[in-house]
Amino acid sequence: MNKLKYLILTSVLLVSLCGCSKKVDNTLDLSEIKYISELATIKTYYHNVAKVEYEAQSGLTHIFEKDRILWLEYTGIAKIGIDMSKIDVKKEDNKIKITIPPAKVLSHDVDESTIVKIKSKDGINPNPVPVSEETAAIKRAEDNMIETIEKDGQLLLQAQDRAKELIENYVRQFNVSGEEYTIEWIELKESM
Numbered sequence: 469m470n471k472l473k474y475l476i477l478t479s480v481l482l483v484s485l486c487g488c489s490k491k492v493d494n495t496l497d498l499s500e501i502k503y504i505s506e507l508a509t510i511k512t513y514y515h516n517v518a519k520v521e522y523e524a525q526s527g528l529t530h531i532f533e534k535d536r537i538l539w540l541e542y543t544g545i546a547k548i549g550i551d552m553s554k555i556d557v558k559k560e561d562n563k564i565k566i567t568i569p570p571a572k573v574l575s576h577d578v579d580e581s582t583i584v585k586i587k588s589k590d591g592i593n594p595n596p597v598p599v600s601e602e603t604a605a606i607k608r609a610e611d612n613m614i615e616t617i618e619k620d621g622q623l624l625l626q627a628q629d630r631a632k633e634l635i636e637n638y639v640r641q642f643n644v645s646g647e648e649y650t651i652e653w654i655e656l657k658e659s660m
Contacts, residue, residue, distance in 0.1 A: 506574050508549040509630035510623070517541050518609035522597045536588050538597045540606060543582040546617055547575045548627040554656070555635075562647060564639060567654040571627035573614050578606060628655070 520538040548571055556567040587597075617623060636651055 506549055507552050507631050507634065508547040508574050509571070509634065510548040510627045512546050512548065512617075512623070514544050514546060514613055515541070516544060516609050516613055518602075518605035520597055520601050520605040522601055534588070536597050538588070538602065538605075539586040540602060540609075541582075541584040541586070542578055542606070544576055544578045544610070544613070546573055546613070548572070548617065548623065549574050550628065550631045563650045563652060565652045565654060566632075566635060567656060568628065568632065568635075569656045570658065571624040571631065573617050576610060576614060578610070 518540040520536075520540070522536040522538065550569050550571050551574075554569040556565075558565045585602075632653060639649060639651065
């Protein structure tokens with residue numbers, strides 16, 4: 469019985485050591501970096517207000533209606549980063565040239581649970597604001613918010629710098645062979 473245990477233990481040890489003789493591929497392959505579609509590097513929260521002005525309708529059924537004003541207050545999240553499909557990576561010996569597009573707003577969402585509606589007072593006959601008007605007002609406020617972010621050069625630069633840092637870490641992670649790579653950044657002014 470002791471010999472059987474010894475034989476099994478020896479076999480397991482030999483099988484596990486056989487896997488150690490496999491040579492590790494030390495080459496740096498940058499083609500996979502293009503498979504990341506977008507790299508969100510900054511997530512920012514914002515508080516926004518949308519205003520709806522809805523006029524009283526005309527006709528007998530709308531007698532005593534008042535013009536309505538509706539304020540919609542809400543919180544949203546914007547993700548800022550770069551479009552990785554626009555990155556160009558070239559390796560020449562120990563030099564890696566990476567062309568990177570400018571950062572932009574990748575996505576934005578309204579946190580529906582934070583929407584607060586503040587309505588003006590009703591007249592004798594209510595004049596409800598249609599949901600389509602509320603949705604249009606939020607869309608206008610969102611467009612304005614995106615425009616504001618896109619004009620914030622400091623925030624976009626910070627997002628682009630963070631993207632560079634993440635890409636550089638990705639490149640350095642595959643440096644198993646110990647080679648030194650010099651990374652040269654080429655920043656595009658506009659998307660390709």
